[in-house]
Amino acid sequence: MRALALLVAFLLCPAAFANEPATDRDTGLVVAPGWELVRANCGACHSYRLVTAQRGDAAFWTDAIRWMQRTQNLWQMPPEVETSLIAYLAGNYNETDWGRRPPLSPSLMPETP
Template structure:
């Protein structure tokens, strides 16, 4: 009785092995490309250190066109490095360029970020940042044109021939 048991066990082992090989082949046919893609090593992106004060000296991320820093869209002026280093570390520069405020308004925005968004203490950079923002992103008197003074308009009749 023992030889029949050993034979059955050997057959089941062989069947399991063949089933495993077939399963692996089927899996490779269906998902082989995805698995190969996942296992392929990815190139490591080189990080370039920011060099303050380069002023658009050739590297694409430092290029300035018409006074606007190309990579961020911020006005390239005194205090730019402090704003980029402190503000754009947490949010996009677009959040700055789409807003306008006075020095008091920008200070209030900074206080709000410190109270609700965990912004760190800016120390002596705060004065530089607020001055930059208030100078370059101050409120503008832009909007609808002033209403017409109908009383002062000199009206005339158009004569058609």
């Protein structure tokens, strides 16, 4: 009976149906092809949160990596590793899936005095 109640509670729970991608418990990274490369290369100096809180296309992620290589001692990665890692980031952390509403159109903004 208790098991049945739990099952019903689970089925009624909105989270059970939410379309959220599965994330790794330790890093918070979306589990999708290439995620282990990010786990291996992107957590040594800062939290993975700094990665998962950003959104951008491949150019954005490439720029971020180049900047860290130039100024923060990020190591060079083999080209195939870098390509897969950037594809993962641009695929799972793209600005198109930014969780916020887009900015208001200027015509909807209050008048400035």
